[in-house]
Amino acid sequence: MATINRSRIFIESLLKLTRFGNLVIIGITQYFTAAFLVDRSTLDDGRLFLLSVSTVLIAAAGYIINDYYDVKIDYINKPERVVIGKNIPRRYAILFHVVLSGIGIIIGLLLSWRIAALNVLSAFLLWLYSNNLKRLPFIGNFSVAFLTGLSVWIVDLLYRHGSALIVIYASFAFFMTLVREIIKDMEDLKGDNTFGCRTLPIVWGLRRTKFAIYFILAVFALTVILINQFYKALPLEYFLIFLFIPLLILLYRLIRADTTRDFAALSTFCKIIMLLGILSMAFIK
Helix, strand or coil: CHHHHHHHHHHHHHHHHCCHHHHHHHHHHHHHHHHHHCCHHHHHCHHHHHHHHHHHHHHHHHHHHHHHHCHHHHHHHCHHHCCECCCECHHHHHHHHHHHHHHHHHHHHHHCHHHHHHHHHHHHHHHHHHHCHHHCCCHHHHHHHHHHHHHHHHHHHHHCCCCHHHHHHHHHHHHHHHHHHHHHHHHCHHHHHHCCCCCHHHHHCHHHHHHHHHHHHHHHHHHHHHHHHHHCCCCHHHHHHHHHHHHHHHHHHHHHCCCHHHHHHHHHHHHHHHHHHHHHHHHCC
C-alpha cells in the first residue's frame, strides 16, 4: 500500500510539475488550428499527432527545467507549487528534462528537418529562459511569447498552407502570452526581487510596467486589425466578441489592480482570453 501511495504521489507531482492542463491546451490549440484554419481532413493525419506530441514534450521539459531553477523563488511566491526536492528528486527532474526534450526533437526530425530545427531552438530557448533570460527585463517575457506564437505557426509550416488566419492567431498567442508573462512578473515581484531578478516590474515599478502593457495591447489590437484588413477580412462582430470586449475588460481590471491577488486574477483572465481565442477558430467559415 505504501508503495502504491508513493507511486501515486510521484505521478501526481509529475503532472503538476509539467502543468498537464497547459499541455492539453497546447495540443488542442494545434488540432484546432489544423482542423479549422487548414482543413478538417488533417484530424486523421498522423503527422499532426506527431507534431503535437513533440511540441507537448518540449513544453513539458521546459516547465520542468523552469521549476528546477526556480525552487527557491517559488518557495516565496508559490510554496504550494514546489515539487522538486519534495516529491521529485532534483536529479530525476534533470533526467526528465533531457529525455523529454530529446524525444521531442527526434519526433520533429521524423516530420522534417525544419520542424526538428525549430524544436531544437525551442528546447534551447526554454533552457536559456529558465537559466538566465527570465531574470532580465522584457527579454524573458518576449522569448516565452515567441515560443507560444511559434507553437501555433508551426502547424502552417507542417502543411505549407500559407494561411493568413494562422498568422493572425499566432500573433494573438504571442501578444496575449507577452501580456500574461509581464503580469505574472508583477504577481511574483516579492520573490523575484529577493533573489536579484531584474524583471520589468522590478526595474520600472508597477505603474510604468502597466503603461508598457497598455502599449502592448494597443499594438496588438492594431496588428490584428491590419493583418485582417490586408489578408483575410473577418466580420467585425467576430473581433468584438472574441477579442476587443475581453481586452477592454482586461484593461479595466489592470488599471485597478494593485495587489498580488489582483495580478494573479488577471493572469488567469489572460488564460481565459486565450481559450476564447482557441474556441473562436471553430466559428470561422
